[in-house]
Amino acid sequence: MGVTKTDLFTKQQNELAQIAKAFAHPARIAILEILVESKSCINGNLVQELGLAQATISQHLRELKELGLIKGSIEGTSVSYCINSQKWEQVRSLFNGLFDQVADSCDSDSCC
Amino acid sequence: MGVTKTDLFTKQQNELAQIAKAFAHPARIAILEILVESKSCINGNLVQELGLAQATISQHLRELKELGLIKGSIEGTSVSYCINSQKWEQVRSLFNGLFDQVADSCDSDSCC
DNA sequence: TAATTACATTGCAATATTACGATTATTATT
DNA sequence: AATAATAATCGTAATATTGCAATGTAATTA
Secondary structure, eight states: OOOOOGGGSOHHHHHHHHHHHHTSSHHHHHHHHHHHHSTTTOOTTHHHHSOSOHHHHHHHHHHHHHTTSEEEEEETTEEEEEEOHHHHHHHHHHHHHHHHHHHHHTSSSOOO | OOOOOGGGSOHHHHHHHHHHHHHSSHHHHHHHHHHHHSTTTOOTTHHHHSOSOHHHHHHHHHHHHHTTSEEEEEETTEEEEEEOHHHHHHHHHHHHHHHHHHHHHTSSSOOO
16 A cells, blocks of 8 residues: 555664665765765755756755754755764664674575 | 656666665565575565565565565475575675765764 | 465555655845 | 845655555465
8 A cells, every 4th residue: 555564563674674765766875975975065066966956856855864864054045964974874784784694694505 | 756867877876776675665674684584595474474465575575586685496386585695795785885985984073 | 187375466546755846934145 | 124045845746665355377286
């Protein structure tokens, strides 16, 4: 029904899925990459860099902000966005927690 | 319009976003975790483990298989699924490629 | 061969996501 | 205060995703 049955899953599973959604769109990946590179914390010239409308970018930024992956601070008439490196580390270990499990269980060649 | 403008982004950005979608649903996370733990490559008793209908699980399995994250082999009347550890490593480094960029650029406290 | 078992596929309804034009704040400048 | 600049929000259309009942398919067993 297009509605995820969150109650069937653990808190961690739901959390990881929620975060993964942030990465599940190329525009948001692009935004994150731009913010990472220009650590000077750029604002809405994202509209120029990417070819999307202002409203669309703003929407993606909000999603990233709601998940805590980025922070935004008002800077004159514009808004300065940047990576929230603390959250970033959390997310990294959330993913690696899953990734590493396979590495652990596959040290021999017991996998198919 | 609900349609992603893939042509605006790089191949890598689209690829990472595509893979991230695999992780963007708790049922698929749960499935992957179960397959990781029971490296003996379990089949559709997933239906019992998770509380979803058989058709729903099958659909999630197909998505994971199409992305190459899991493999399935016919085993009598049932199907044995397991992690594709080769692809798994690729995915891990795809994500870490992004994650590490922040670590690199934030060694001092130049971030906001 | 008929019945059974285990999955995959199809078709559909409900909800979510993506995108953008238009409008509405908010702050800065004149 | 009026204007400009910048970005958030609203409303809406198009498409995607999630979930399941029903049906189809392939291998196994009686």
